[in-house]
Amino acid sequence: MKTYNHLFGPVPSRRYGLSLGVDLAAPKTCTLDCIFCQLGATPRTTLTRTDSPPMDAILAELRHWLARTETEKKERLDFVTAAxxxxxxxxxxxxxxxxxxxxxxxxxxxxxxxxxxxxxxxxRRDAALADVVKLSLHAWDQASFERISRPHPLLRFDAILDGYRAFRQSFVGRLDLEVFIIPGINDRDDQAQRIAALARSFAPDTITLNTAVRPPADSTVTACPPERLRALNALFGTAVRESGTVPTRAAGELSGEALIALIERHPMALSALATTFGHSESDLRAFVEPLARQGRLRLFESQGTLFVGGIGTSSDPADH
Ligand code: SF4
Known part of the structure; x- marks a missing residue:
């Protein structure tokens, strides 16, 4: 079995289903050095764009993956992800x-x-070639940007926001936004309101609040408690685009269509679904049980874990 240098997965992800990852950056090459980064500190921030690793080598690996992967497995893929x-x-x-x-x-x-x-x-022009783009916004001005993301010295927060607005004007795909919540740094109501107001100015289709789950670059960064995240969800829920077809975890609203779209090809543990939609497991279960009775999805147990799957999917989560 060939070992790839630039591909990883396919791996299941909570938000994006089954994803084949393509690693476009040698470790760890970044414009930022976020205090919450789970990859460790950035040795030296850079703005220099290069063809490294060589794109021809990356595309060669993708061609090899396409040639050697069974049709059924290829058809299960939800996303090819640049990450x-x-x-x-x-x-x-x-x-x-x-x-x-x-x-x-x-x-x-x-x-x-x-x-x-x-x-x-x-x-922006090349990003618009993707079907879905996920951007980040954790700060509300240059000072908070510098505190949280420790950017390359030439990066200007306002110019980045202008870029987000320009991108939204021309991008026809789905625009997701992630906001990383750090207690004591950007989790006060007034701080979150300022971030949400900026998000409103470019109206993403979804907003997801995230917090530390693995050791961050700065060991003083702590996880935001779930109850505080839930309170912030409501605040951010007003910033999403009204015409967005994917309900936000931040909005805290459950939609049968969105939930079924997420699990119809790949079952997910009930607990993971609850996290994805920002609800408790008991609320999520109360929501999916009627859908199961209507025959719109299936609830099944595997190795002691309760899963939610589509009508045509396998009961064995290891298959996905
Ligand atoms: S979390 Fe920040 S520092 Fe880490 S890879 Fe992402 S942008 Fe770069």
Whole structure:
């Protein structure tokens, strides 16, 4: 079995289903050095965009994966995801990955970016080739940006936000936003309101609040308690685009269509679904049981864990 240098997975993810990851950044190459980063400290922030690792080598691995992977497995793929050990838009040719994905790959394409280079028109142009783009916003001004993300000295918070607004104007795909909540740093109501107001100015389709679950770069960063996250969810829920088709975890609203879309090809543990939608397990269970009775999804147990799956999916989560 071939070991790939630039591909990982496919791996199941809570938000994006089954994802084949493409690592576009050598460890750890980033424009930022976030205090909450779970990859450890950035040795030296950079704004220099390069063709490293070589895009031709990455595309060769994708061609190999396509040629050697069974059709059934390929058809299960939800996303080809540009991600990895740093900021993928630092790769000068990341747009070529999305061109290739559009022409050759099953599933949709996804860019996970910290957004710091979106002030560059060429980055926005290539990012728009992805089907789904996830950006980040944890701060409300230059000072809070510097405190939380310890950016490269030339990065300007306002220019990045202008880039987000320009991108929203032209991007026809789904725009997701992630806000990392750090107790004592950006979790006060007034701070969260300022971030939400900025989010409102470019109206993402979804907002997800995240908090530390693995050891962060700065050991003083702690996890935001679930009850505080729930309170903030309501505050951020007003910032999403009304026409968005995917309900937000931040909005705290459950929609049968969104839930079924998430699990119809890959079952998820009930507990993971509850986290995804920002509800308690008991609330989530009360919501899915009537859908199961209506025959719109299935509830089943595997190895002591309760799963929610689509009508046509296997009961064995190891298959997915
Ligand atoms: S942008 Fe992402 S990879 Fe870069 S330092 Fe921040 S959390 Fe880590």
């Amino acid at each position: 990895g050990s740093g900021e993928p838009t630092l790769h000068l040719r990341f747009g070529d990955l999305f061109r290739f994905a559009r022409a050759e790959m099953p599933g949709r394409s996804l860019l996970l970016s910290n957004g710091s280079l979106f002030y560059l028109p060429e980055v």
